[in-house]
Amino acid sequence: MQTVTLNNGVRMPVLGFGVYQIPPGQTEQAVTHALVAGYRLLDTAAAYGNEEAVGRAVKSSGIPREELFITTKVWIQDAGEENARRAFDTSLRKLGLDYLDLYLIHQPYGDVYGSWRAMEGLNREGRAKAIGVSNFYPDRLVDLIDHNEVTPAVNQIETHPFFQRTADQDLMRGRRVQIESWGPFAEGRNNLFSHPVLGEIGARHGKSVAQVVLRWLVQRQVVVLSKSVRAERMAENIDVFDFELTDGQMASIAALDTGRSLFFDHWDPAAVSQLGNARIHD
Ligand code: NAP
Numbered sequence: 304m305q306t307v308t309l310n311n312g313v314r315m316p317v318l319g320f321g322v323y324q325i326p327p328g329q330t331e332q333a334v335t336h337a338l339v340a341g342y343r344l345l346d347t348a349a350a351y352g353n354e355e356a357v358g359r360a361v362k363s364s365g366i367p368r369e370e371l372f373i374t375t376k377v378w379i380q381d382a383g384e385e386n387a388r389r390a391f392d393t394s395l396r397k398l399g400l401d402y403l404d405l406y407l408i409h410q411p412y413g414d415v416y417g418s419w420r421a422m423e424g425l426n427r428e429g430r431a432k433a434i435g436v437s438n439f440y441p442d443r444l445v446d447l448i449d450h451n452e453v454t455p456a457v458n459q460i461e462t463h464p465f466f467q468r469t470a471d472q473d474l475m476r477g478r479r480v481q482i483e484s485w486g487p488f489a490e491g492r493n494n495l496f497s498h499p500v501l502g503e504i505g506a507r508h509g510k511s512v513a514q515v516v517l518r519w520l521v522q523r524q525v526v527v528l529s530k531s532v533r534a535e536r537m538a539e540n541i542d543v544f545d546f547e548l549t550d551g552q553m554a555s556i557a558a559l560d561t562g563r564s565l566f567f568d569h570w571d572p573a574a575v576s577q578l579g580n581a582r583i584h585d
Contacts, residue, residue: 304343305544307526309456310479311426313404313433316372317521318541319344321485321528327353329532334360336534341541346459346528348376348409349394350583358399373398374405376437377422378583382413387421391431406431407459411443411569412579416451423453433457437485440569441474448478459483461567462525464501464516465493467560472525483526487516492565500555508546511539518543519556 306314320342325333330353334345338360347357354375361371375398381390391406406425408418415436422434435457436444448454458475462468462484472482489495501512510518513529517540520527529540548556568574 304341305521307481307524309433309481310454311433311456313456315405315433315457315481315526316342316344317526318342318517318543319346319372319374319526319528320537321346321530322353322357323348323351323485323530325351325353325530325532327356330356331360331363333532335364337537338364338366340534340537342537343370344372344374344526344528346374347398348378348407349381349390350376350378350409350581352583354394354397355399358397362399368400372404373400374407375403376407376409377418378581379410379413379579380582380584381418382408382415383417384414384421385417387418388425391421391425395430402429403431405433405435405457407434407457408436408439410437410578411439412575415443415447419447419451419453423451426453435459435480438567438569441471444475444480445478448480454478455480457481457483457526459485459528461486461564462520462527463487463489463565464495464498464519464556464559465489465561466564467557467562469523469557469560472523481526482524483528484520485528486566487520487527487529488513489565498559500559504548504552504555507552508548510543510546513540514543515548515556518546518548519553522548522553 320337433456435455437459
């Protein structure tokens with residue numbers, strides 16, 4: 304597996320497996336299949352409710368801990384210095400781990416500065432090898448960077464053919480923040496899997512639309528997470544390192560950008576309030 308080197312020297316696989324929306328009862332099996340398929344980067348979150356199942360699959364896999372790269376995220380309800388530390392301990396216990404490779408602030412709401420101070424401490428103590436954020440638009444990202452000691456190693460953001468984030472990626476590159484894609488298939492929206500441009504490019508390489516999308520992201524130096532509960536799709540989605548898209552094909556995909564989220568308006572007060580008040584525990 305190819306890796307990228309984060310701004311603190313930690314190496315991260317360029318392609319990983321995410322478990323959002325996998326019910327806890329199915330997660331252990333899904334992660335077990337993903338590990339067999341060769342994934343070593345696993346992405347979960349306290350808010351997904353399946354950290355324990357991820358931990359069980361990791362434990363029973365027998366794969367040495369240092370070969371895995373495990374990410375989880377602190378939810379808005381647990382923002383703030385003390386809360387974030389407690390949330391980290393809870394996540395670590397649920398995962399059955401004694402350190403995380405990457406700990407992220409899940410959403411840019413609540414007391415993110417308090418959370419960040421906690422995370423800087425966890426990072427110094429070696430309990431979180433790298434720390435970062437998710438769903439931060441450039442304004443909030445730059446503000447966080449400019450007023451804190453540690454620059455986030457990663458910003459995990461919605462990135463797919465219909466919302467490509469090239470300007471955001473340029474800004475992050477300048478600030479030494481690695482972009483990581485969530486929702487690379489736009490969860491199938493806009494009929495992504497039957498898109499004619501992506502299908503035509505795939506046909507030229509004997510690859511599926513999913514493989515074209517993942518390859519396009521890897522070639523853009525975007526770390527990417529995909530999710531599937533089906534073993535055959537997990538194998539398909541990791542098989543993207545034996546072909547290369549041409550400059551013309553990259554340009555054809557670039558033309559699909561709409562510049563807008565398909566999921567969430569981070570500037571809509573009602574949406575911000577709804578998310579900010581979503582509780583994941585008592
Ligand atoms: P996604 O990867 O864009 O799409 C997943 C969907 O695509 C699933 O319905 C899956 O169905 C289907 N699929 C997967 N491979 C396929 C293939 N080869 N052919 C056809 N269909 C395929 O969506 P996502 O799960 O939202 O994003 C990936 C990961 O990013 C998440 O699991 C999570 O770890 C992370 N994420 C983070 C945030 C955040 O706020 N930080 C938000 C969303 C996601 P089946 O499962 O039925 O195969």
